Each structure stands twice: as C-alpha cells, then as structure tokens.
Amino acid sequence: MNALSSSRGQLWTPTRRRFLTGSLALGVGAVAGSSLLSACGSGDGGTSGDSATIDFWQWYSPQEGGSYSVAAQSTWFADLADEWNARGGAQVRLTYIPIAEYIEGTQLQSAFSAGEGPDMFVISPGDFLRYYNGDVLYDLTDALGSAAGDFYASAMSSRTVDGRVYGIPMESEPLTMFYSIAAFEEAGLSEGDIPATWDQLLTVADRLTTGSRFGVLFETSPNVYQNFTWYPFLWQGGGDVVDDSGLASAFDSPAAAAALKFWQDSIAAGVAPRTMQGGGGGDLVANLASGYTAMAQMVTAGGSFLEAGAPDFEYGMFPLPVPEAGADPITDMGGWAFCVNKNSANAEAAAEFCAWALAGEESVDRMVAWAFDAKKSLPVRKSVMQKAADEGLFEQDSLMAYAAFDVVGLDAAALDSDDTPFGRGEPRFTPEVVKAVTDAVQAAQLDGVDPAEAAGQAHEQIDAALAGYDGAPLGS
C-alpha cells in the first residue's frame, strides 16, 4: 500500500482542513508535552528531612578530562559524598560545573537569580562578597562550633563577617613561581640563577626568551584571577587596595604604581606574552609544559595539574620575587571554601555536611589526603598540618614542604600558630572594586598607561564605588 494511502485504501489528499486539524493537534500535543516535561523536571531538589538531597555545585567532580582535570581530586569528592551518604539521612549529590563556567560564567549566578540556587557550592574569596552581600550565604558558625579555632586566621578572615563564619575553607593555595628545568638548562642557567628580585626576574626572563618562547608569564586576561596574581606584588611594596577600615581606597600609592610598572616592564621588554594559552595563566600544562613560557606564576597546586597533565615535564619552583633584595616574599593565598545557600530547604543539613567534611575530628585524615594526595594545596587547619608533620609527610613531599615553609614561611616547630609570615589570605572585594583594579592592571600592563596615573584612576573608582557601600568590609 502506498505510504500516502489511508487505512481504507483511499489516496490521502492534503486538504486545508486536514492540515489545520493536524497542526492544531500537534500544537496542543507539544504544549501538553512540554508542560508534562516541566512537571517531571521540577521538584528534583528534594526537601528537608532524611530523604533530602543536598545538591552540591563545584568544579571537581564527577569529571574526566579538561585543563584542570585531576582524577584524584574528582575521586576525593566522590568518596566524600559516598562516605556521607552511607551514614543515611540527607544525601549529597555532586554537580560538576566546568571551571571556566564556574569562575567567569553565568550558571551559578543565573541559578540564584532564578531562585534556584544550589543547596551548597564552593566559592573563592574573590567571589565571597557577591554572595554575602546578596544575602544568600548561610551562617555556618554554629555548625562549625569550637572547630573554628583550629583554622588558621589567614584562611578564615575573608569568610568571616562580624565574627560569624559564612564559608568553611578547604585549603590554602599560595602563589609561587614555576619554571621549566629544560628551558633553564637550554639557556645555560642553573639553580644559582633563580631570580629573587623583580629586576633579576626580568633579566633571567630575557635570557630565557627565544623566538618561540617567552621568558615569564603573568596573567593577561582581565578578570578576578588576574587581580589575585597581582596582589602580592602590590603588598610586597607595602601597598594595598583598601585601607584598614576596609571601606576606603588606599590604591593611589607608590607601591601600587611600582607593582603596575613591574608587569608593564615585562611586556615592554618583550619577555612576557600579551595573551595566554589554554585555560589562562593558571593552565601550566598549556603554558609552561608546552614551552610557551619558561617561567609562570601559579598556586602551588599547579604541581598536581602538571603531574596529571604533563607527567614527564620537569619543573622547579621558587618564591615570588620581591622589589628589592631582602624584602619578604609576601604571597597571596587563595583557596576554595564550602558555602551553603541560606534559602535552601536543606540548609541545616548542608551546614552539618560542611562541618563534618572539613572541620570534624574524623576529617583530619581526609584533609591530609586532599592536601597531599589530591590537590597539593596547604591545609588550613592546624591539626591537619600537625598530623602531616607527625607522619613525616613534609619530608616525603618536597613540593608541600616548599609551599608550607619556603613560600608561606610557617615555623615547623609552631604549626599551631596563626602566624603565616609570608602568606596573606586572598582578599575579598566587591565586583566594582575588582573591576577598578583589573582596569588599572590592564591599562598599565597592556596599554602602556603611566602606572601612577592608572593607580590614581583606580583609586577614584574604588572610592566612588565605596561611597554608598553598606556591605561587609573589604580586604583580608
């Protein structure tokens, strides 16, 4: 039978009536179908109580591949969720968001704007004020209890407002310099040539620069990560973005101008690139291991990304160079924190999970594993640091020992001290202040604007942004 024949064997002829009737039926069907699909899709988040599901957004797990992919980190998160879920009660569900989308994308913000924010999520200090001032962060102080005292002050300060804790840090990631051993050897350089000052860095970078390789890399993309990597150079000269009150600009300073000039000089000398490879300046595999640059700035956790993404690549590290010999190599300590959505129906259970995961007594071994085996970031708890020292892990892991004692300057004999001589917690700023600093860095670094002038303009922008500001204090 012909395909265009009806069941009664008559030829099917497309009349207008039939067409309209069919179209109408299709339309109604589509609308009804989409409504049903919508109905199926809603109510998935679970409700408060034993059967609740805690939706946990982060950029670690479950994942495979990608610039910042490390299987051990994904596994650590999966194990964490499994262990919690095996206890019964509210169940944690991990939702993976790619890092680029997580940091610069719209997914998290859009979810909150739609009133559908996740129950739990991770944020860096750079984003803390957006969410705190947006009044969506749950107060974790009670869930944390006395365990708060176990955390280093430098890690807690940017997550605390008026003595209340709104994010529990899971790590500390101090910035350092990485270099390619092969590039050094090729240029006839050795460990004795490792630069200690800004001038030395530019000189060494010049020797490492070839027709197809840059000597050193500083972040060039205009975003909060660029600011994060530039702050240490500002601090090393005694400068800061805001004053001690955290509510007024301190940016118009010789230190700011000097730090801006340092990056400007690296571009002007042709030893640093104007653009990045791969996922940005922090993507050591795409930038350092690939041979695009011989030295690059990144948090110490970059070691884990190199070992995962370029296992045969030989690299070394050295503390950030300083303006003048003898100055303290102050660095910026980033790191992510667990936060809970204040408006979540499962906020209390999520807070309990946060405290159990990161602060409880039984979590010490877990956090040692995160720091030493998965991320190569420093523990933010004194007890975890002490446990690692007691087990001799620093002797076994030179990268971690370097990060703790050379980069941050911890005293091995006083790991319970809040004193982190060279390490300063990543500061928190409002988006307007972040943008003002970014614009100053970009103008000086890439547009040749006089550094002092760029600092002055940013100073005015910051003061204007803070004129009517009534949120939490800025800084670290």
Place this chain on the structure above:
Amino acid sequence: MATTLQRPPTAGASPPVTLRRPRRRREALAGYAFVAPSAIGVGVFVLVPMLLAFGLSFTSADGFGRTEFVGLENYRRMFADPLFTNSLKVTLLYVGAFVPGLYVLALIMALLVHGDLPGRAFFRAAFFAPYTVSLVVVGLIWRYMLADRVGVVDTVLRRLGVEQPPSFLGDPDLALWTVVFISIWFFVGFYMIILLGGLQDIPSELFEAAKLDGAGYVRTVFSVVLPLLRPTTFFALVLATIAGLAGLQAFDLIFVMTEGGPANSTSLGIYYIYQQAFRGNQFGYASAMAVWYALALIALTGIAFWLTKGGRFDSADR
C-alpha cells in the same frame, strides 16, 4: 455582511459565488493559527523579556531577589560611567567597520559566484562554510591561530620576514580590528547568500542589454547591479547593523577570545552589559543599558526605513 464575488462571464452563466461569514472567520482563524507559533515564541522569548528588562531598568535589582525602585537613576548613571562611554565608542567603531566591510566583501563574493567562475558550487559552499561552525569554536580556533610567537599566523609572518609580528589579540590597538576581521570572516558567507539571492532576481536581459550598450564589468556592477540590488542591500545592511550591535558574534567572540580586553579595547556594549549583570550583579543598571541600546537600534532602523520608504526604492515597488 456577506461578500459577493463576481466571476468573469463564462458560457452558460453560473450564479455568483457568495462567501459567508463562517467561512471568512474560518480563514481568519486559519491565518491566526499559522502565525500563532511564531507569535507565541516571539512574545514569550522576546517581547516579555524586553518588557521585564524595561521594568528592571528602573530598579536596583541585584540578581539575588532584591529589587528596589530607583526611578531614572540607572539612566543618569549610564552617561556618567566612563566604561559605558567606552563601550559605546567601541561598539560604534565595531559596527562602523563590520557593516561596510561585511557588505563589500559579501558583494564581491556574491558577484564572483554569480558569474561563470569555474567550480562555482565549491566556492559557494566554501564561502558559506565558516557560518556553519559554532562561534565558540571559531573563537577558540582563531585564538589558537593568533597566539603570540607560537600561533600559525605569527609563524607565517616571521617566515615572511616580519621580525616582531604584532599581538593581534593582546594589543589594544589591534584587538578590536582583529575581532572585526573574524566577525566578517564568519558572517560573509551568509550575507553572500542573501546578496546572491538578490543578484539572481535581476533579469539576465539587463546584463545582456548593458553588454550590447558597451558597458564593461565595473560599469555594469555600478549601473545595473547596485541600483537593482538596493532592496536586498537595505535588508542586508539592517540585518548586519543589528548583528553588529547585538548579535551573537558580538558577544561570543569577545567572551571566548578577549573578555573585553586588553584594557577594555574590545568591550562592546553587549559584553559590558553582560559584565554588569553577571559579574557585577547590577541587573537594574545592565537592563537600563540594554534598553538604551534597543532604543538606539530601533531608532537607527526606523531612520533607515524612513529614508528608504521601507526599502522600496522604486515607485513600482510602492
């Protein structure tokens, strides 16, 4: 009232046909039914968001549910904001280079593939090919190709004797023009097709007549093709202007390749709006800027329609 249509007189005169009201109504309903899917789509996904954005532009909406009425404050702030002024300047430069560049190149290509070019079908497909690729992929590929020192463009330039090739995406003086170039490269095939459609509507007799009159190729293009292509040109230019101001490439390419940098040199209006909304949590302010751009676009299009009488250039079309 019933409508009566007189049929032309035929042999064996038949009675006049009368269209009764129910039938007219049914036809009207049919018309609405055909339009409804598009109308609903435009209403839900364009009109309603536009109205909501207009409403938001008078508030201090922060994206976290707090919305306070602030009157015209966002509009006042807009013109005191140097970054908005910068984005406006960047947008005008971008549109000013993108639209004419795109049109001229698309026209040349349309003329090429309209004639007796050997392998015409291949070239039509090849010119159109970039348009079929995702803009994000386009951005990533170009970023890779334009990488300083190691990119293929840099390598080729060095082999051609350029000692220090420029940083196409890292130099504030070059980045915007690089984005313009890539935007044109991406879109030119699509506009070539539009103009080719217009070219194919021109009767071949006119080309033959021009040839008999002794007109050369260039004279034929200027005296025959361009005048008759005016309605298509009008459509293409309006479309390109809208694309330049608010099109996908104006956002996607910037997002992937430059993030508005270096030094805000590629911070197009639409990207700055995104930054204010999703990075700065200034949804009210971002909406005010969006409204401003929408009104500017409507005004520009309106002026173009008014000047050209809706694109109908010849009295016969009116």
